[in-house]
Amino acid sequence: MSHQVPITCKDTTWLVSDARERELTSEEKAALTAHIEHCELCQGASKQFEVLFRQLGMFLGKSGSP
């Protein structure tokens, strides 16, 4: 039986950052998904991080510019 500890918005930002250094555990991934699913603020923030990391990749020459 899976027992999931709810996490805060602040916790999600730590996980989003850590995920750039290491593979998150399946518990962490589940907690992250569950929180973002129900939190509009974190949906906005994770979209922002997505854009940031994608554009950073282009800025650093890792993927082609459009």
Add this chain to the structure above:
Amino acid sequence: MNHSDTSNIVDEIATLRDALFHLALLQLRNKSEAEDATQEAILAALESHTGFEHRSSLKTWLISILRFKVLDIIRAKKRLLPVSNMAKLEEELDVTVFDSLFEENGCWSAPKDAWSDPHSHVEQVQFFKILEACLTNLSPTASRAFLMREWLELSPDETCAQIGVSSGNLRVILYRARMQLRHCLDLKWDRNA
């Protein structure tokens, strides 16, 4: 784009010199080292540009050459010993940004604007300018550590050794750098234009 004309490509390499220097400076945070890395990258590019196969843009190709020159400079330097002094580290980190971001219960204190990727070349040039300004605003330690991971792709362990911090401190430095970048872009980028 057609880069087949040799004088064209030499001109284009010259126009990208500033962009290369700025990137090297963000990583190295030392002007003379950044000059050296840029100079060596440009010379290497001029020597081998006939081998440039247009599979990527010229800028991407130059950045990949610069990356190796920057890595050479970093790896030739003596590594710092790990610093266990967290007080010194705190000085380097801009803590003020974080005070207002979250409520005490860990919730974001303000709604987040919906970002979208730049829609045009002009918008992207603008985005990159702001991104560069935001990277420049990071402390030298944060900027070096962040780009070692995101650009040079050093392992977390090697990054710790180069910066001279423990892995716990590195985690904090990188977290704050990413949070600061998001915050800075949120303030400066008018993406709903």
